[in-house]
Amino acid sequence: MRLLLSNHITNAYESLRGNRLRTSLTILGVTIGVASITVILSLSGGAAKIITDQVDQLGGTIAVVRPGAVTKETQVNNLTASLAGSQPTSSLTEHDVNNIRDLPHITAVAPIMLLSGGVTAGDNTPGNVSIVATTPDLTKVTDLPMIDGQFIDSVTNRDTAVIGAQLSVDLFGTEQSIGRTFRTHGQTFTVIGVLKHLNNPINYNNIDFDHAAIVSLDSGKTFNQNVAHIAQINIKADTVDNLPGALTQIRKVLNTNHQGEQDYTVLSGNDLSRPSNELFSTISATLVTVAAISLVVGGIGIMNIMLVGVSERTREIGIRKALGASDAHITWQFLIESLAMSLAGGILGYFFGYLLAFAVARSFLTFDPLFSWQIAVATLGISLVVGLLFGLYPAIRAARKDPIEALRQYH
Amino acid sequence: MKASTTQPVIALKGLVKRYGIGDAEHTVLDSVDLVIEKGEFIAIMGPSGCGKTTLLNILGLLDRADDGEYLLDGTSVDTLSAGRRAHIRSNQVGFVFQNFNLVPRLNVIDNVALPLTYRGMRRLKRLKEASRMLSTFHLSEREYYMPWQLSGGQTQRVAIARALVNNPSIVLADEPTGNLDSRSSHVIMEELADIHARGNTIIMVTHNPDLTSYASRVIRMLDGRIDSDTKTPRATKPATAPKKRLDATMASSEKKPAKKRTRKTKKANKS
Secondary structure, three states: OOOOOHHHHHHHHHHHHOOOHHHHHHHHHHHHHHHHHHHHHHHHHHHHHHHHHHHHHHOOEEEEEEEEEOOOOOOHHHHHHHHHHHOOOOOOOOOHHHHOOOOOOEEEEEEEEEEEEOOOEEEEOOOEEEEEEEOOHHHOOOOOOOOOOOOOOOOOOOOEEEHHHHHHHHHHHOOOOOOEEEHHHHHHHEEEEEEEEOOOOOOOOOOOOEEEEEEEEEEEEEOOOOOOOOOEEEEEOOOOHHHHHHHHHHHHHHHHHHHOOOOOEEEHHHHHHHHHHHHHHHHHHHHHHHHHHHHHHHHHHHHHHHHHHHOOHHHHHHHHHHHHOOOOHHHHHHHHHHHHHHHHHHHHHHHHHHHHHHHHHHHHHHOOOOOOOHHHHHHHHHHHHHHHHHHHHHHHHHHHOOOHHHOOOOO | OOOOOOOOEEEEEEEEEEEEOOOHHHHEEEEEEEEOOOHHHHHHHHOOOOOOOHHHHHHHOOOOOOOEEEEEEEEEOOOHHHHHHHHHHHHOOOOOOOHHHHHHOOHHHHHHHHHHHHHOOOOOHHHHHHHHHHOOOOOOOHHOOOOHHHHHHHHHHHHHHHHHOOOEEEEEEOOOOOOOOOOHHHHHHHHHHHHHHOOOEEEEEEOOHHHHHHOOOEEEEEOOOEEEEEOOHHHHHHOOOOHHHHHHHHHHHHOHHHHOOOOOOOOHHHO
């Protein structure tokens, strides 16, 4: 028996066209659900892509050690766990940093210590400032172009600092602030370099360098009773091929230092982008769930309208059965109708989703939404699944109609 | 009927159909035996509720008997799956209904082509066949009309064309003239007689005793049993005379001004 696919498609088209308003409202339900999923996926994908691009730019020789055990991504309880991860008891110590630095094939090791507290210059105390204490090696691991001046290095004074372009403007009203001073934690620092405007608050360092004041690790320690409180260790290997070997060595050293306790995480490659925006991906997972609920509502709309269609066309079903249609023919006839609606909703939702994503990205965000075939396949696949799931019951109900009863019914 | 070497189209043996359960059980068909040969034109008569329509539904495989045997073209259809029954309906049975039962959103030619769809025929071929069938019913000009634009008689002729398009071995007609005035009724009956003359087997349920004159055999039913079964001599020579009458009637009906036709359509829609 043939499926009569083209016949069913024409049939579905005609019957859907016959009830235009009803059809378009039903499609709208699916469109909204798919559009919101598209927006969320493309924007979160775009954000994740920034970090992978940064990692790719550095040639894949970067690894990062973070305190805390490995956590699974996209779990709702990570929403709180990731915040707890930045608590002031880091399991990483300066001792770890020194051990890693001594390993072969490692060209740069940059511990990053994040400090709380504000900075002041004159009357200006801008909020939202990160004070970063690190070593000169940071420039080898992370690309930090300068507008002016130099980065901290081993010969520069302890009370010197490099600041982000935006912080410079906030503090001194200009990006040209070499030689000017600001105060933090009771000490005065002289600006010896200003970073270029990077405008990428999302990066694997978890630092918005535009708003950062970078001081040497030693200065940082003096703010914290001479204890280095390390949020992250950035590591660069000499070649891509040597990175896996170096990672093994790093794990071995850390394992010894931490008495076998897995209270640290070594990340490389694409893994880098993951935990750094764990909160972000958790939020997007939550949003996708909410959007999925709206898609379910759209699916219920399809089911509802298909049930109406089935009871309206009971007589037609009876006629078709009397003329030789099998149950399968009737099932397919109605199933294809619901699939047509959900697929139309999926395609429209995909396009409107990207329009919306671009509108949002261009007006509020610093990055563009991600285009990928995975998102296209996911959205269209989801919409087809919705059509199938919510169209199946009405279609089976249509096919099960007793032809005699169906023919007896008027209208 | 002597020495019928050919197989009967339909053979029923002790067919029973009951509705309801327990106290409410009601036997609609009570052990019906019936043999129908190829080329017969059978009129089934009887009062309401005597089981005529039920019998027709069982013959058309829309319904199943509770007991007894039903051989269609020599093969038992009692144990067939729903899919096989649909297949037989599609290939061997043509239905004509009292209320025409055209699919309202399809035009005339698509309605006629509908049974061919379920035989898996391609669209172009389907429409050609349907067009050919419509032309034998003098409806070529109405191919792209919608059902509601036709008069009752025309609608029923479309329905007959649809019943015949898949070249069935039996045509089942359930009060085909029940919704028509007497003039249109006779046009329809002439059509059926004409189909019969071409060698089709027709089984027709009717209330109207006038129409039995077209049939070759009249079966009267009463309370689920066959009360009488009479063959009329007319069957031997399905005539030339009705054919002439048909053409005359049709010519006159085609000439009728459109005004009258629309009035009739309205009436039909109301029902």
